Amino acid sequence: MVLPEGFVVPPWYMVVPAVVILGGVIALLWAIEPPVTDRTVLAFAPWMMFGATLHVLYKMSAFPPTIEPLFTAPMVYVVTAIIAGLAWIVGVFLHVGGLQPTIPRFVGVAGTAFFTVFTMFALFQSIQTGTFEPFWPVITVVVAGIVTALAWLALSLWFTDVAATTSTTGALVVFAHTLDGVTTAVGYDVLGAGENVPLSLLLLEAGEALPTAEYVGAGWLFVLVKVALALVIVGLFREYVADRPQQGRTVLALVAAVGLGPAVHNVLLFTVM
Incomplete structure (x- = not known):
């Protein structure tokens, strides 16, 4: 499935x-x-x-x-x-x-x-x-912001051309998928929420099987994969954005939407339900 x-x-x-x-x-x-x-x-x-x-x-x-x-x-x-x-x-x-x-x-x-x-x-x-329970949703947004800033700083230092070319659009992609990863991890480890996406559930279960799960939970692996995947996608789109900026940014916007939509859904759902 x-x-x-x-x-x-x-x-x-x-x-x-x-x-x-x-x-x-x-x-x-x-x-x-x-x-x-x-x-x-x-x-x-x-x-x-x-x-x-x-x-x-x-x-x-x-x-x-x-x-x-x-x-x-x-x-x-x-x-x-x-x-x-x-x-x-x-x-x-x-x-x-x-x-x-x-x-x-x-x-x-x-x-x-x-x-x-x-x-x-x-x-x-x-x-x-x-x-109405806003505590953990606010924590997820703050943590996602910090992780995104660190990830984007690393990208800017080691792959300056990628960060410069993709610019704000690339940063939005990284933040969107980081927030999705963090909200999923907090929901799974802290709030007891289930995961309906099979591929995401496989990663969460893989994290749960590691010895570190007892100390830091199972979601950290999911967050790491989401952040890494977002950075890789942004890197792969550097040439496309440079050569055909309109089309490249449109596709990256869709990639951002795939992460930001579920992420905000999680944040709001944890807040109101």
């Missing part, structure tokens, strides 16, 4: 229109070719987090039953991509019309607004039900 447990396929009458709309959004973006810079990738970070928030709200049963299937995994990624893509298109037209100074600013502000509103709703609901 490769896919994680919990994947739900909504009814066809939801899937088909969503896929068609997503295809239309992608086609329009392909036609207008908006620039993709480091600022663009950063502007989409709140949208990656917004998708995670929607899925947490689904687990909290916050949506009406009629639309609830739209926020299951992996359908929530399609829904988020549609909304973020539409925001990008609107940002392009507002910039061309002289109503916005830059496209990334509009995309980032809109994404931050969506993420903040829905996250506050989840936090407020958890406070009402008495399940």
